[in-house]
Amino acid sequence: MAKPRVHEIAKELGVSSKDLIAKLNELGEYVKGPSSTLEAPVVRKARDAFPASAAKPAAKAAAPAPKPAAAPAAKPGAPKPGPKAAPAAEQVEAPEPARKPAGPGPKPAAAKPAAQAPASSDAAPARKPGAPTPGPRPAAPTPSDMPRPRPRPAGNNPFSDRNAGPRPRPRPGGNNPFQSPRPQGPRPGGAGGGRPGGPGGAPGRPGGAPAGTPGRGFGPRPAGGAPGGGPGGAPGRPGGFGGPGGRPAPGGRGRGGGTAGAFGRAGGKPARGRKSKRAKRAEYEQQAAPSIGGVQIPRGDGSTPIRLRRGATLTDFAEKIDVNPASLVTVLFHLGEMATATQSLDEDTFEALGSELGYVIQIVSPEDEDKELLEDFGLDLDAELEAETDEDLEPRAPIVTVMGHVDHGKTRLLDSIRKADVISGEAGGITQHIGAYQVHTTHEDVDRAITFIDTPGHEAFTAMRARGAKVTDIAILVVAADDGVMPQTIEALNHAQAANVPIVVAVNKVDKEGANPAKIRQQLTEYNLVAEEYGGDTMFVDVSALQGKGIDDLLEAVLLTADAGLDLRANPNKDARGVAVEAHLDKGRGAVATVLVNSGTLRVGDAIVAGTAHGRVRAMFDEHDNPVDVATPGRPVLVIGLTSVPRAGDTFLVADDDRTARQIAEKREAAERAAQLAKRRKRISLEDFNKALEEGKVETLNLIIKGDVSGAVEALEDALLQIDVGDEVDLRIIHRGVGAVTQNDVNLATVDNAIILGFNVRPAERVQDLADREGVDMRFYSVIYRALEDVEASLKGMLKPEFEERQVGGAEIMEIFRSSKFGNIAGCLVRTGKITRNAKAKVVRNGVVIGEPTIDTLRRFKDDVTEVKDGFECGIGLGKFNDIQVGDIIETFEMVEIPRD
Numbered sequence: 001m002a003k004p005r006v007h008e009i010a011k012e013l014g015v016s017s018k019d020l021i022a023k024l025n026e027l028g029e030y031v032k033g034p035s036s037t038l039e040a041p042v043v044r045k046a047r048d049a050f051p052a053s054a055a056k057p058a059a060k061a062a063a064p065a066p067k068p069a070a071a072p073a074a075k076p077g078a079p080k081p082g083p084k085a086a087p088a089a090e091q092v093e094a095p096e097p098a099r100k101p102a103g104p105g106p107k108p109a110a111a112k113p114a115a116q117a118p119a120s121s122d123a124a125p126a127r128k129p130g131a132p133t134p135g136p137r138p139a140a141p142t143p144s145d146m147p148r149p150r151p152r153p154a155g156n157n158p159f160s161d162r163n164a165g166p167r168p169r170p171r172p173g174g175n176n177p178f179q180s181p182r183p184q185g186p187r188p189g190g191a192g193g194g195r196p197g198g199p200g201g202a203p204g205r206p207g208g209a210p211a212g213t214p215g216r217g218f219g220p221r222p223a224g225g226a227p228g229g230g231p232g233g234a235p236g237r238p239g240g241f242g243g244p245g246g247r248p249a250p251g252g253r254g255r256g257g258g259t260a261g262a263f264g265r266a267g268g269k270p271a272r273g274r275k276s277k278r279a280k281r282a283e284y285e286q287q288a289a290p291s292i293g294g295v296q297i298p299r300g301d302g303s304t305p306i307r308l309r310r311g312a313t314l315t316d317f318a319e320k321i322d323v324n325p326a327s328l329v330t331v332l333f334h335l336g337e338m339a340t341a342t343q344s345l346d347e348d349t350f351e352a353l354g355s356e357l358g359y360v361i362q363i364v365s366p367e368d369e370d371k372e373l374l375e376d377f378g379l380d381l382d383a384e385l386e387a388e389t390d391e392d393l394e395p396r397a398p399i400v401t402v403m404g405h406v407d408h409g410k411t412r413l414l415d416s417i418r419k420a421d422v423i424s425g426e427a428g429g430i431t432q433h434i435g436a437y438q439v440h441t442t443h444e445d446v447d448r449a450i451t452f453i454d455t456p457g458h459e460a461f462t463a464m465r466a467r468g469a470k471v472t473d474i475a476i477l478v479v480a481a482d483d484g485v486m487p488q489t490i491e492a493l494n495h496a497q498a499a500n501v502p503i504v505v506a507v508n509k510v511d512k513e514g515a516n517p518a519k520i521r522q523q524l525t526e527y528n529l530v531a532e533e534y535g536g537d538t539m540f541v542d543v544s545a546l547q548g549k550g551i552d553d554l555l556e557a558v559l560l561t562a563d564a565g566l567d568l569r570a571n572p573n574k575d576a577r578g579v580a581v582e583a584h585l586d587k588g589r590g591a592v593a594t595v596l597v598n599s600g601t602l603r604v605g606d607a608i609v610a611g612t613a614h615g616r617v618r619a620m621f622d623e624h625d626n627p628v629d630v631a632t633p634g635r636p637v638l639v640i641g642l643t644s645v646p647r648a649g650d651t652f653l654v655a656d657d658d659r660t661a662r663q664i665a666e667k668r669e670a671a672e673r674a675a676q677l678a679k680r681r682k683r684i685s686l687e688d689f690n691k692a693l694e695e696g697k698v699e700t701l702n703l704i705i706k707g708d709v710s711g712a713v714e715a716l717e718d719a720l721l722q723i724d725v726g727d728e729v730d731l732r733i734i735h736r737g738v739g740a741v742t743q744n745d746v747n748l749a750t751v752d753n754a755i756i757l758g759f760n761v762r763p764a765e766r767v768q769d770l771a772d773r774e775g776v777d778m779r780f781y782s783v784i785y786r787a788l789e790d791v792e793a794s795l796k797g798m799l800k801p802e803f804e805e806r807q808v809g810g811a812e813i814m815e816i817f818r819s820s821k822f823g824n825i826a827g828c829l830v831r832t833g834k835i836t837r838n839a840k841a842k843v844v845r846n847g848v849v850i851g852e853p854t855i856d857t858l859r860r861f862k863d864d865v866t867e868v869k870d871g872f873e874c875g876i877g878l879g880k881f882n883d884i885q886v887g888d889i890i891e892t893f894e895m896v897e898i899p900r901d
């Protein structure tokens with residue numbers, strides 16, 4: 001009744017457990033070890049694979065008998081006499097040209113008379129140049145005999161150099177194990193031949209890893225072609241993909257272990273958990289599932305939808321279709337893409353994979369994703385709003401954004417509106433800029449409030465909308481009467497109309513000579529804004545922001561427009577929901593955010609989450625800088641107590657408790673990171689330039705060069721232009737300049753698919769974030785030839801990412817203390833991340849790196865500490881480096897290996 005174990009079946013078949021496991025792995029069954037149990041279909045497979053033995057169960061009896069001496073007699077094709085004999089048998093068979101590259105290395109698995117039962121799917125790869133001679137000769141790995149049908153960009157190689165055998169130092173010369181062993185025919189697609197052992201060699205196969213790597217990637221240096229592994233490793237078997245199931249090969253470790261991990265670890269857990277399911281389905285799969293690259297995956301019918309989140313991984317996909325993630329790694333590999341099971345992939349990759357397997361991939365929109373995320377916490381904001389009845393709802397203030405062409409008077413208008421506030425008159429005016437303010441006006445004898453977003457212009461409006469925040473109820477379109485409708489006037493009205501936001505037109509500067517308000521009315525009719533006096537439904541109000549004239553009329557028009565067309569009511573009796581309209585880090589108060597309550601009531605003490613920031617409301621202030629305890633719908637308040645700074649347009653909500661708020665924030669952050677990582681794959685990086693080139697996606701490598709001094713920029717540019725790039729590709733420097741890398745540089749890089757090279761400079765504030773979000777590759781160098789080397793290597797398709805500096809923290813020098821004992825001590829405020837003792841640092845002055853010392857001493861007050869987090873002050877000693885000034889930024893770094901993607 002009990003399921004048979006591997007060693008029992010092996011015994012029955014007269015082979016060693018190892019051989020059996022290896023064979024099963026070839027057949028796509030992931031078996032962990034000799035004592036693993038086998039399901040019936042797998043047993044059947046095993047028997048089919050060793051028919052001779054199975055046919056003669058008597059072999060069982062024979063099995064123990066033969067002595068090693070019998071080995072040489074082993075005929076290819078005969079059932080193997082016994083485990084001991086195997087190595088010998090292998091030697092006999094070694095030269096056999098027909099041998100698959102299957103089992104490299106010295107293990108019996110390879111030597112098995114597999115010729116007899118080469119599972120169809122792994123029939124010899126298209127190219128099997130006898131190379132994988134498993135013998136002990138290290139021979140073969142000469143670059144020349146490893147045809148390279150299609151150079152692979154080194155880019156997406158998950159096997160980093162640390163896997164690559166005993167080589168002294170990675171060369172940009174492309175130690176990419178995948179470059180060469182790629183099989184011919186880029187996409188074998190279906191089963192069999194295509195099995196490009198490339199990566200397979202690595203995981204687990206004895207000798208595979210070390211040998212596989214040097215095989216060719218090194219080009220001129222076939223380095224560690226480890227004896228025994230020889231070239232055999234390179235075309236390793238797909239068995240390697242079985243990593244999760246149980247790296248079958250004994251000894252497939254050592255250096256190669258790390259390699260295996262790249263796949264093995266990834267798929268490991270799920271594979272285990274799913275094992276029994278898998279086994280249950282095995283029979284079905286066997287009949288119904290097609291085999292791609294030796295793995296069997298149930299197919300969709302071409303229209304089966306699969307919903308995936310942005311930045312999903314192969315493991316996520318595998319879970320949806322209930323297969324082993326490692327199988328998807330294999331299939332994807334056959335489609336010409338390398339990815340680990342836990343790596344975030346972009347939509348295109350999933351689409352390619354989905355269509356290969358008969359699924360339609362639907363990537364969940366960010367909004368839906370967030371909705372689902374909140375639902376996990378029992379929050380359904382839409383349902384909450386729907387459930388509200390008339391009794392729950394109370395009137396709230398309309399929220400207004402001022403837009404218009406540059407210099408038409410937006411800022412001035414907001415100023416005069418502030419001054420027109422009846423309450424301000426009493427309270428002494430609006431004293432602080434908090435990103436939004438509320439004014440009161442008397443309308444039809446009733447005191448009414450209107451909330452203004454204090455960031456004029458449609459850029460902020462659009463940025464918030466892009467984040468899914470519907471903040472504005474009404475737009476005031478400012479048009480200068482002396483200037484008329486201008487391009488940004490039209491842009492602004494298009495944005496408002498697209499968002500379905502009613503418009504009130506403020507015809508400004510009517511005090512000016514030459515002002516022609518009638519002309520504005522007439523011009524705007526072309527854009528569907530027809531003034532009431534012309535029979536339309538848009539209110540036009542003539543104002544002079546400078547003189548404060550017409551402001552009351554404008555406010556009245558806003559209220560009339562609101563009352564005419566909008567249902568401005570909200571339920572104040574629930575937890576607050578709203579939007580962050582502005583936020584920044586304040587020296588004394590930490591993260592400070594202006595939020596606008598859309599519904600519910602926000603109270604001091606509430607646990608809130610805004611975008612990926614969370615915290616507890618410690619205090620709230622209004623635009624008069626008065627502390628407030630509650631904020632009702634329509635009310636903007638400044639909130640103190642968030643642990644980090646949200647972005648303008650991030651929605652906020654009150655959660656049940658701190659823990660929930662934190663968890664929501666963390667989940668959002670993880671989702672965002674995954675989405676970013678996926679996006680990052682998309683844009684071009686130096687590593688995948690060559691691939692993009694091949695695919696005809698680019699013909700030009702666009703570069704932007706920034707440096708600390710013009711001489712360096714010129715030198716770098718000259719040197720770059722001298723690189724011999726051949727005919728296929730053009731190297732263009734689309735922009736160069738002196739100073740820090742700015743947002744503009746990144747934007748330019750985004751548009752032109754360029755790579756930014758920084759020489760002795762750093763990105764300006766927030767620029768790194770932007771580049772990460774946009775997937776722009778920025779590289780920083782302090783030695784010109786390193787930059788040249790990278791570019792050259794990338795042009796040749798051999799760039800190997802190595803280590804990159806990752807910023808860990810940044811601190812601003814606020815004060816300098818002279819100490820005779822310690823030299824200059826920088827009194828700093830940590831602005832971002834954390835500062836750790838002994839960390840490598842850069843001192844940046846006005847965006848230029850002026851020195852690279854190490855954090856020698858780190859103190860909080862009198863105490864030596866090992867790290868100081870953002871928001872705290874500390875004293876930093878930089879050893880002998882004393883050239884510091886107030887205002888310099890000390891950035892700390894760690895060296896991290898760039899993940900291959």
Ligand SMILES: Nc1nc2c(ncn2[C@@H]2O[C@H](COP(=O)(O)OP(=O)(O)OP(=O)(O)O)[C@@H](O)[C@H]2O)c(=O)[nH]1
Binds near residue numbers: 413511
């Ligand atoms: N004569 C006159 N000048 C005005 C009036 N309103 C604004 N101005 C002037 O126009 C210029 C531009 O005004 P801003 O309020 O800065 O214009 P803006 O639209 O906010 O400009 P940007 O912020 O650059 O987009 C300033 O010099 C104002 O003093 C007005 O009603 N009459």
